[in-house]
Amino acid sequence: MTPNRTEFAxxxxxxxxxxSGYDIRKEVQETLPHFWNESVGHxxxxxxxxxxxxxxxxxxxxxEGKPARHVYHITEDGLAxxxxxxxxxxxxxxxxxxxxxxxxxGAHTEPPVLIxxxxxxxxxxxxxxxxxxxxxxxxxxxGTDARRTxxxxxxxxxxxxxxxxxxxxxxxxxxxxxxxxxxxxxxxSAATSRIRGGGTS
Amino acid sequence: MTPNRTEFAxxxxxxxxxxSGYDIRKEVQETLPHFWNESVGHxxxxxxxxxxxxxxxxxxxxxEGKPARHVYHITEDGLAxxxxxxxxxxxxxxxxxxxxxxxxxGAHTEPPVLIxxxxxxxxxxxxxxxxxxxxxxxxxxxGTDARRTxxxxxxxxxxxxxxxxxxxxxxxxxxxxxxxxxxxxxxxSAATSRIRGGGTS
DNA sequence: TGGCTATATATCACACTGATATATATCCCT
DNA sequence: AGGGATATATATCAGTGTGATATATAGCCA
Numbered sequence: 001m002t003p004n005r006t007e008f009a010x011x012x013x014x015x016x017x018x019x020s021g022y023d024i025r026k027e028v029q030e031t032l033p034h035f036w037n038e039s040v041g042h043x044x045x046x047x048x049x050x051x052x053x054x055x056x057x058x059x060x061x062x063x064e065g066k067p068a069r070h071v072y073h074i075t076e077d078g079l080a081x082x083x084x085x086x087x088x089x090x091x092x093x094x095x096x097x098x099x100x101x102x103x104x105x106g107a108h109t110e111p112p113v114l115i116x117x118x119x120x121x122x123x124x125x126x127x128x129x130x131x132x133x134x135x136x137x138x139x140x141x142x143g144t145d146a147r148r149t150x151x152x153x154x155x156x157x158x159x160x161x162x163x164x165x166x167x168x169x170x171x172x173x174x175x176x177x178x179x180x181x182x183x184x185x186x187x188x189s190a191a192t193s194r195i196r197g198g199g200t201s
Numbered sequence: 202m203t204p205n206r207t208e209f210a211x212x213x214x215x216x217x218x219x220x221s222g223y224d225i226r227k228e229v230q231e232t233l234p235h236f237w238n239e240s241v242g243h244x245x246x247x248x249x250x251x252x253x254x255x256x257x258x259x260x261x262x263x264x265e266g267k268p269a270r271h272v273y274h275i276t277e278d279g280l281a282x283x284x285x286x287x288x289x290x291x292x293x294x295x296x297x298x299x300x301x302x303x304x305x306x307g308a309h310t311e312p313p314v315l316i317x318x319x320x321x322x323x324x325x326x327x328x329x330x331x332x333x334x335x336x337x338x339x340x341x342x343x344g345t346d347a348r349r350t351x352x353x354x355x356x357x358x359x360x361x362x363x364x365x366x367x368x369x370x371x372x373x374x375x376x377x378x379x380x381x382x383x384x385x386x387x388x389x390s391a392a393t394s395r396i397r398g399g400g401t402s
Numbered sequence: 403t404g405g406c407t408a409t410a411t412a413t414c415a416c417a418c419t420g421a422t423a424t425a426t427a428t429c430c431c432t
Numbered sequence: 433a434g435g436g437a438t439a440t441a442t443a444t445c446a447g448t449g450t451g452a453t454a455t456a457t458a459g460c461c462a
Binding site for chain 2: 005008009012015032033034035036037079082083085086087089090091092093094095096097098099100101102103104105106107108109111113114117120121124146147149150151153154156157160161163164165167168171172175179
């Protein structure tokens with residue numbers, strides 16, 4: 001069965017201090033997204049389940065007008081389960097890189113389409129790289145305590161990955177421009193008509 | 202609603218020639234996995250649906266003893282839909298890197314645990330890098346046609362990513378060894394007890 | 403005989419996803 | 433005063449994705 005990692009993402013955040021579902025939601029969207037995606041629709045049901053299993057306790061602050069705010073605390077059992085997961089071997093992440101899937105099927109479209117995809121992807125990665133570098137250089141990240149050290153390492157991972165992606169984009173763009181040029185200069189041959197044509201009806 | 206990418210992975214493979222569900226399953230597990238994961242339980246239902254929508258046609262070869270073999274061909278409608286998807290903007294891939302999630306919560310375990318995770322991860326990435334480089338250097342990849350060019354580019358992407366991951370591992374291991382050494386030499390100070398589980402804030 | 407692998411389709415429980423629904427309060431602009 | 437956006441806060445839904453398992457037969461090898 002697919003392992004449930006949402007559970008541990010939530011326990012991990014709660015291990016840092018009590019939070020409501022709403023708080024977790026915000027944190028997930030603001031702090032984690034450079035290496036972890038957590039779908040917001042999963043958080044509330046998971047908190048209920050963790051509560052049912054005794055891994056978190058709940059304290060309700062009745063809101064006036066607003067819905068009641070349920071604040072969750074991690075229990076000893078929850079902490080134990082978190083630590084067990086932290087010690088367990090890391091499951092490999094199955095990749096799903098849409099841009100590579102499109103490139104893989106690229107023979108069914110034209111090089112300029114692929115060039116456009118990669119150019120856009122490159123821009124996005126450049127932006128992500130800049131954002132990560134800005135955070136990594138920020139004042140909150142200074143310090144040699146474990147927590148900040150680990151956060152810096154996750155940022156560094158993103159920076160390495162972004163730089164590699166950008167370098168690959170440059171290589172790919174060069175190759176694709178070469179292909180496109182060849183197709184153009186070659187327009188009396190069968191290659192062009194095969195690509196352009198196909199006789200749609 | 203979550204976009205359905207399985208559909209296009211299957212159409213893309215069928216655009217290369219008729220295949221059965223079993224063939225697709227094999228291809229997905231042998232050719233795609235360095236950049237695309239497709240869960241096998243999804244393939245047969247998806248083929249039925251594509252057939253219902255007229256994007257593929259089916260030819261059944263009755264098997265003797267064995268279950269009948271259903272061979273699917275992509276239709277003109279299916280090809281049109283594939284090309285439309287190829288031209289559409291690439292959706293960004295939300296990341297879910299379990300190793301970084303564990304590292305992020307690393308303050309709730311000890312550095313040696315994290316070192317072990319990263320060391321294992323490094324080995325896996327080294328192996329993946331070697332496998333990709335072997336394929337990229339192989340005789341089937343020689344040639345300047347579009348299809349092989351695109352396949353080479355997907356391999357190159359994996360190679361760039363693997364090298365970056367390995368470089369990051371080396372950096373992370375150095376940092377973590379530093380942390381571990383400090384914790385050891387420092388076992389009378391507050392740092393150790395803080396890490397072992399005491400002070401919540 | 404028993405076990406393993408390959409061929410081939412089918413289904414299930416569960417995990418994950420992003421959108422939307424339901425309320426209220428506050429802040430800003432006109 | 434009105435309108436709109438944003439923030440607080442929980443909840444649910446249809447749909448996608450996942451890996452394991454079920455079903456059946458045949459070939460191979462020890």
